[in-house]
Amino acid sequence: DQELVRTRPEDMPASPLPSVMILSFLRLPSHASCTACGTVMTVHIVERMASVLPASKRSMRSDRNTYVGKRFVHVKNPYLDSMDEDILYHLDLGTKTHNLPAMFGDVKFVCVGGSPNRMKAFALFMQKELRLEEAEEDIKDICAGTDRYYMYKTGPVLAISHGMGIPSISIMLHELIKLLHHARCCDVTIIRIGTSGGIGIAPGTVVITDIAVDSFFKPRFEQVILDNVVTRSTELDKELSEELFNCSKEIPNFPTLIGHTMCTYDFYEGQGRLDGALCSFSREKKLDYLKRAYEAGVRNIEMESTVFAAMCGLCGLKAAVVCVTLLDRLDYDQINLPHDVLVEYQQRPQLLISNFIRRRLGLCD
Structure with a gap:
């Protein structure tokens, strides 16, 4: 016997079929027999019934x-x-x-x-x-x-x-x-696309994040909620990262890697820049910090990935972060690329995601 689940009549659109009761289903065949009287009933199935209602x-x-x-x-x-x-x-x-x-x-x-x-x-x-x-x-x-x-x-x-x-x-x-x-x-698949600063890699390289880390190179997002510090995981979907990486191989002259992304709360001092309005450290300390980040697996720096990974993971969303690097932070603090090169680099994540979506939808030539 199949389980029949009663649904409120006001949730169902008007049906051209006569019915004894209005039903929704778990795994219900198009016809079902009532276990009480043996009557065969036609079940009118409407998958997205609520979307037609205001x-x-x-x-x-x-x-x-x-x-x-x-x-x-x-x-x-x-x-x-x-x-x-x-x-x-x-x-x-x-x-x-x-x-x-x-x-x-x-x-x-x-x-x-x-x-x-x-x-x-x-x-x-x-x-x-x-x-x-x-x-x-x-x-x-x-x-x-x-x-x-x-x-x-x-x-x-x-x-x-x-x-x-x-x-x-x-x-x-x-x-x-x-x-x-x-x-x-x-x-639903959700992807953050953007720009970032690279560490030890050439400008123009696209980094697909496997794990987002904080400024201590830890895979966590810490948030103060009321008067408590709540720690959440920042691991992203590995299968999605691999799928994106495989898509990148189909694009000519498209340097791509999978690595850790460091997320900071600040663009200047928080990322070890020497060119902000404030600077409380030496050049030597900056380079030592960035080299330790590289040794920990960090390949780029941005300002959103930890909370993005944490929230998407908790809500059951398959998520990825894809960012192009605009400079190597071991060499420079400021972006000095020609405008046309900068525009082309910024389009690289879009090109990769377009290729990924078209492949998912079966539209690739």
Whole structure:
């Protein structure tokens, strides 16, 4: 006997089929017999029934994931269940003001990066790479009601800016993850693409992060919550990193490696730069620190990877960090590349992710 799970009638769209009761399913055949009377009933299956309803018609309790065999985005907050509305303030979106499943339910790939202009350029690039028919003017900022973050959608790809540093990306990730959850997105891959400073490697090298480490070269993200220090893991998805690395081999003249990424809270003193408004250490101490970082497996430095890895891992998202290096910090503190070279380097992570997404979607020639 199959288990039949009763569903509230208001959650189901109108059905052309006569029915004795409205059913959802675990693993239910298209016809089932009632164990009580033997009556054969036709079960009308609608996989994404809630997405056709206006968001204002549903409470947040109806957003629970009940489908089998799919990897959904999880939120680790029991208080969300008791909320009638969730306002994603910094994204200018909400569960009552927007039909999030209809807007975002088909998202499979999320790419985040610091620069708004770079994320718009990536969305336009993906539009061409995926051979979509929308005109360029159709790629509009979904978060236009706020100037905090910028979001663009093209097909199954969502591109979002996150600003600079852990606090900025943390706010964006909280609301992005809730958005994906409310939209009932499944099997989502999220990738941070950006720029970084290299350690002991040539400028232009693309680093795929295996583990994000802090300024002590430890694989952890420490956050003060109330008056406690909470430590979270920063390990990223190894299979995804390997898949990205294999994709890089298909691109000519594309130096790529897998290594540790160090995440700091500051661009200047926190990364051992000698050219900030403040400098409390010597050149010798700087070089000693960076050499020890290299010996610990660190190949590049940026300012977002630890919180990105920690939050994505806790919420069940397969995540990766892909950054190009713009200089070798053992040699320089300031970026002095010609403009055309800098632009080409900045496009390298986009090119790799485009190749990865097209391969996942079966669009590679």
